[in-house]
Amino acid sequence: MGIHVIKMPDIGEGIAEVELVMWHVKVGDAVTEDMILADVMTDKATIEIPSPVHGTVAMLGGAAGHVMAVGADLIHIEVEGAGNLKAQAGAAPAHAAPPPPAPAASPAPAVAAPTTPAKATQAEVPVPVPAAPRAPASAPARVAREAGERPLASPAVRKRAWDMGVELQFVHGSGPAGRILGTDLEAYAARGVQGGSPSTATGGYRENHAEQAIPLIGLRRKIAQKMQESKRRIPHFSYVEEVDVTELENLRVRMNEQWGKERGKLTVLPLLARALVVALRQFPQMNARFDDDAGVVTQYGAVHLGVATQTDSGLMVSVMRHAEARDMWSSAAEIGRLADAARTGKATRDELSGSTITISSLGPLGGIVTTPVINHPEVAIIGVNKIVERPMVRQGAVVIRKMMNLSSSFDHRVVDGMDAAQFVQTIRGLLECPAMLFVE
Structure with missing residues (x-):
């Protein structure tokens, strides 16, 4: 041997x-x-x-x-x-x-x-094995695992266990190599409530004394380091403006009805990307990267647009190269391709680096206001909030309009507040009068 x-x-x-x-x-x-x-x-x-x-x-x-x-x-x-x-x-x-x-x-x-x-x-993010909590005499039998041994389970099963307050360390796995399946988790939970003792409150509820110490490893650690570095080095300031996107949405729906089948469906993001490209012609200082060690700001003619993408492993910024040379359908297709590559773990180095300005959107979960963190070493990030219908006053009458906030952050070392406000107002003007997106 x-x-x-x-x-x-x-x-x-x-x-x-x-x-x-x-x-x-x-x-x-x-x-x-x-x-x-x-x-x-x-x-x-x-x-x-x-x-x-x-x-x-x-x-x-x-x-x-x-x-x-x-x-x-x-x-x-x-x-x-x-x-x-x-x-x-x-x-x-x-x-x-x-x-x-x-x-x-x-x-x-x-x-x-x-x-x-x-x-x-795209690997699941490991969760460390916590110490065994106290359990009542009626608790289910626990599986003996060696110290430091991590139970195998998919991210979905881990999330379900977290939501249920069940520690996977004590669940028997019936899958290959002892992997814990969803049925194993349900069977374990059905045999009793883990952790704590019966509460004196009515209704049969029990106290939960389970604890987990979860170190940041893998992608989660990289994200934490990146965010910490961005906030440590960049003095952020944020600017929020509401945008009436009623006409923009009408245009988007009409374009999808007429060309969606042959060219693909448009979301708001490619329209916003187009507005950003047009606005950057007047404000090139926003399409820049700041090397604060060397004290040099580099402005770019090319708009390499970062699009923050949420994946099962965490937030990743995919980069759409040369957004200035793309029409809306090309932008939509590229944004979709990059998002799919990021979520499946197939994105390359070039597809995940080199952005010059970033858009961040949580889609329908976008809230009313956010304070996005700048993607270091860039100097600006545009945050997209959700679209909601609100009563607005137009020419003395109350009407229902589709409204969306833009929550943007800027590096105050190189971007003045007035310039940031004018930049966002220019984007707002383009989105509220979408015909201007096509005027050269």
Whole structure:
């Protein structure tokens, strides 16, 4: 018998460290060739690491959340034959992985994508195993798991468990490799209420004393670092204006009725992108990036429009290149393509970096007012709130109009308040009189 060592791969792009996001195996597990062993992350790209051999897991090189150097031992697998590392005589075949480090507060690097044949995937964000809570005598039987062992479950099952107040550590999994299925969760919950003791309140409600300590790892850590860096370095100020989008919506509906089947459906975003491109002709200082270390602001003729996209793993900013050269249908198609790539974990480095100004929208959940965080090192971000019908006074009469707020943030080091207000008012004018979007 021998030991086959798998080292942390070189993902490319000059990256020296990679975060270990999730293990799919544990010490003692039998593995086969091409079986996925672990998920690792560099910036916002998650990579699956497959096994090149058959054997048994002898050692894990780190725990979820551990940042490892490229070339470090990722995993040892005991194999038939000599392997690529001679096992030391008398040495234990396995040892526990080191605990995950505390989340770093360093700035997030530029978004990267894999350049090796390893497959990119959108991995579930791991949740650490908490200490077992106190439970009444009537609580369901608990599953014995080793300390530090993380139960396998899909993101949907994890969310359902969180909503139900159930700790997956104590749920038996009937799926492959002990994966916890939705039916396992429901069966566990049906056998009793987890945690706490009966409350003295009426109605049979129980107190819930469950606690979870959830370190930020993987994409969630990258987002936290990026947001912290943006807020630390950029003195934000926000400007909110309401926009009457009644005519814009009428135009959008009419265009979809006439050309939607052959050209695709339009949402508000491509129309807003067009308004932004036109407005930037008068305010090029908004389409810029500020290198505050060098004290240099770079203005761009090209509008590389960042579009904030919510994914199951967190917020990602996809970049629509050369928005100034696209019509609305081309913009709509590209926004849709980029959003799909981000949500499926297939976005490339170029598709997730290099934006010069960003639009952020939560769609129907957009609220009335937001204070969006600037996508560092840009100097402006335009936030789109939801469209609502409200009574408005027009020419002395109360009428129902479709209204939408724009909540925008600017870097006060390089953008004055007056310029920001005029910029937003220009966008407002274009959206309220949408014919001006097509006037060259």
